[in-house]
Amino acid sequence: MLKSRFLMVLVFLLTFGVFLAACGSSDEGEDTTGDSGEGSSNEEASGEENSDFSVAMVTDVGGVDDKSFNQSAWEGLQAFGEENGMSKGEGIDYAQSESDADYATNLNRLVRQDYDLIYGIGYLLQPAIAEVAEQYPDTNFALVDAVQEGDNIASIVFKEHQGSFLAGVAAAKKTTTNKVGFIGGVDGSLINKFEAGFVAGAKSVNADIEVEVEYAESFNDSQKGQAIASNMYSKDVDVIYHASGGTGNGVFAQAKDIKNSNPEENVWVIGVDRDQHEEGQIGDTNVTLTSMVKRVDIAVQNVSEQAMNGEFPGGEVLEFGLADDAISIADTNEEAMTDEITTAVEEWKEKIINGEVEVPSTREELESFIDAL
Amino acid sequence: MFSSRMFNILVPIISVLLGLISGAIIMLIFGYNPIAGFAALWNGAFGDAYFFGETIRQVTPYILSGLAVAFALRSGLLNIGVEGQVFMGWLASVWVGISFELPMIIHLPFAILAAAVAGAFWGFIPGLLKAKLGVHEVIVTIMMNYIALYLSNSIVRNLLSDGADRTENVAETASLQSSWLAEMTFYSRIHYGFIIAIFMALIMWFIINRTTTGFELRAVGFNQHASRYAGMSVGKNIILAMVISGGFAGLAGAMEGLGTFGFMSIKSGFTNIGFDGIAVALLGANTAIGVILAAFLFGVLKIGALNMPTVAGVPTELVEIIIALIIFFVASSYMIRWVILRFKKEGK
Incomplete structure (x- = not known):
């Protein structure tokens, strides 16, 4: 009993020692960071006198x-x-x-x-x-x-639903099997906007097109993305639009795997948020049909500039859409995006901008949209 | 001759030191200043009251998940399912928290108890399967983690909210959050949960070391056959160990649900509270006091690490590497033991 008490005390002493040791080195560290901190703030002051x-x-x-x-x-x-x-x-x-x-x-x-x-x-x-x-x-x-x-x-x-609508148009024009797929990140109101727009776009071109919709329930699980993509491609889906962040990397990986083993195979991925052309590059060909580009960078840059000039739009909701060029469809893959597809995309884009087509942004709106077709 | 208890103390400390030293070497190799790096880590965890509050906030669930793993390990069971049990506890606590209107003195204990029961139930299933059918608990609990993750996502989406990504906040009367603790620490999310966590560590120590049940649980952990021969019911003890372990894990979930967040949102992956609990338990040599200290270390590393990229330019991944190295050295305790013995012999 006595011995175990002694050992308990020893534990405390030793752990305390570890922390003290850490303290000691950090004191020195604090000094150095303190110095460099001051140094950098001085630099900042001299370098950016205007702001x-x-x-x-x-x-x-x-x-x-x-x-x-x-x-x-x-x-x-x-x-x-x-x-x-x-x-x-x-x-x-x-x-x-x-x-x-x-x-x-x-x-x-x-x-x-x-x-x-x-x-x-x-x-x-x-x-x-x-x-x-x-x-x-x-x-x-x-x-x-x-x-x-x-x-x-x-x-x-x-207004991602607008861009996704155009992605749907492109997918509908490209598919040869009349089956396209949508892979979402996490099921929720934001990603549903992508889904609704995409399905509406595809059905607007050809009401017979089947759209497979699946959610990975994750934004950073590329293995799962790959598994879902593999499943979809094997069910004759030939164009997949993903709105799933990092999960989508798996979709690209799967499409490239298929293309690698059989270059004749027709598989396409539609990227999201950024122009994901690079992700689809494989040798001389590219599996990225296009990307629904959401210019977060433009928006971030704009708002930063406004804030710097003292005009920060606090309390406001800033909506960026097709009309602001903050949402667009990439045409980097010229080989895959034939003239026919780009003209169709342009036509629908005009219709959306001048209000002829009201793109659905929820599943309920999508249902009534499809019923009205 | 060194006693085994001595090893239990020395090995974790040496592992931590080796981990930190290797971390420093790696930082040097990649061209970062290790002193600045560790200073940023330290300041990120203790720099001011806010960060200290956040560290305690992070330590709280780690203590409980560590206790959960440690408790099962003492009975010879590897409960990988702590993660899922955390989810169930989180879900249950929030569910109770948002759907009842009760005075605090009933509501809060009710919500916490619900979490413990939900976690315990999630531990009961693999315990039962192991005791009755001999199904290995590791496999069952891993699968139960996924069931818990997707089940709770689905419940949050369809039952607790109207297709939204998160539930509403739990009622004030079920919340562990404390405005004076928060104000004292510049609005950190520290909450009363740490009292519960430390109390539970006491309970674990008491059950394991001071009760007949605890003795039986440990006996089963040491040798099932001998325990059976001595007239103990191995099956009953396995189930009991998993239930108590799950209960601790459920409480860890309640800390997140009633304390840190105050709501439950749809998760796109695991929280890692449960998985880190395995490392915490290992490092703490499966003892209550060891778990508290190890949880503290992990909390400091996790919260401090967030400060390293912005202040010292060291990537967060590196801190993950340091943590991994510490676990590596703990796991290879045999090596450290051998080295110590070797030196001991040569010294003679």
């Missing part, structure tokens, strides 16, 4: 290299930084989130690092933005892909 505006973003779990909208948002910030002589760590920065619990921590951290404008990228950050924005009314926040009320929050949303 000490700074802006940062928090990614969702996809991470900044998701080849999708987090990456696009960061590209927007980088473009903004380049114009204004900023670089990563000097005026612009990002914080990546490993899990849902990190959103609020990351937002808070950036507030404490005195950023003037902080982006939350993705609808997943909505609750965290709502909470943090209320706690820090003096900092400006912008939320991409969701709407949150608040005087210091600008909500940036896109």
